Amino acid sequence: MKKRIKTFVAIKLIPFIMQLIVRFIYLTNKKVYHHAKIDPKEPIIVAFWHGELLMQPFNYQKLRPNSLVKAIISQHKDGEAITRTVEYLGIGSIRGSSSKGGAKALISTIKELKAKNDVAITPDGPRGPRFSVADGIVAIAKKSNCKIAVFNCKPTKYWQMKSWDKFVVPKPFGTLEFFIQEPFDVKDLELEEAKALIREKMLINAIN
Template identity: 25%
Template sequence: MSLRKKIADSEAVLNWVARRIAGYARRVYRNTKWQRVGFEELDRLADAGEPVVVVLWHQRLVMSPFLYPLDKGRICTITSAARAGSMVGRVQHLLGMDTIAMSSHKRHVALSREVLAMTKQGVSIGIAADGPRGPERVLSTVPLIWARTTGKRVFCMTYSVKHGREASSWDRMLLPRVWGNEGVFLCKEWPHQVPRKATEEQTEELRLSLEVAMNDLTAEADRMVGRAPWEPRAK
């Protein structure tokens, strides 16, 4: 194993990086004037101990620990066990969220039991709908699978800020400016249920419906802070 790989896989290094990212997110949260819109029903469910499935785009993960009302309930995100997914999980854990790593070594049945056990304890499930590797803003069927498996309601979430830049990553991660910023947190329930025995056609129709809902909500957040609308990459 090369020295570079040893360093990249070092627990000490990974934890150091995670602490720095978490510190950045905390500073953004503290130093930004936020609006929080559309969370009334989610807050009510969290207060009542009723778990839900939360969906957001990978591009808007930086502020994800501040979207769900952690003062009212718990949420567990399903992340990749790969290095990037592991880093997301570390950061979210530092900021008060639970995480479950999904890897090729973990049987789907075992993962399902783990997730279901958490929802029975009142823990919500969070999913980056186009993660961990994209394509950007192409919704996978993972949120639909967990909505069907758990039988829980689905809420779309996003955030946007007036001042920030997009990283040169596959998802064009939004990186907010730390000081003197304005931002918005948005939440809206997806008004559909996933049938237990959905056909392929039904599944694709629901997938597209949720993808459109996610894009519409994110576009609304960008509009509210005066941010340029998202455009697909040129092919």
């Protein structure tokens, strides 16, 4: 019985409460959008830092309100709670990461892009180091022949956790600045060149 209660709290109750908090923060902030023009017919690989992920579902929905995006989420035990939370916010999931389930996640991600669905990835997740870019996003971009669009969110008021990613939680009653850069491709670049370019673009509007 204790195990059932613990499971219910972890994968049902906590995600429900979390998404209510996220919605409250979003609704009580002013919003400013800096979005590049993006072809609505072309699927994109959405890239954002792990520490900035909290408000990104709203950033995406403003860009493509009627489209489907699936986020690559770790198979780590915390991943289930994150999966349930983002589902409340209209985001699908692909389970796997560079450390576990990577090959399966890569195949699933490419299938989604071929089906004209968007995918989202945190290149420095799930364990960092912060502001690093793993090989996976480059492999996905090259194999799918899709472009990468960098997403950022900069709140004027926020709490910053002491975690490895310095996770950012915006405070209510401030302003959220949302950024989406023009998509770019890395198909003609070597691995390290591609990773350096992705990191450079992702740092332009990042929170230090």
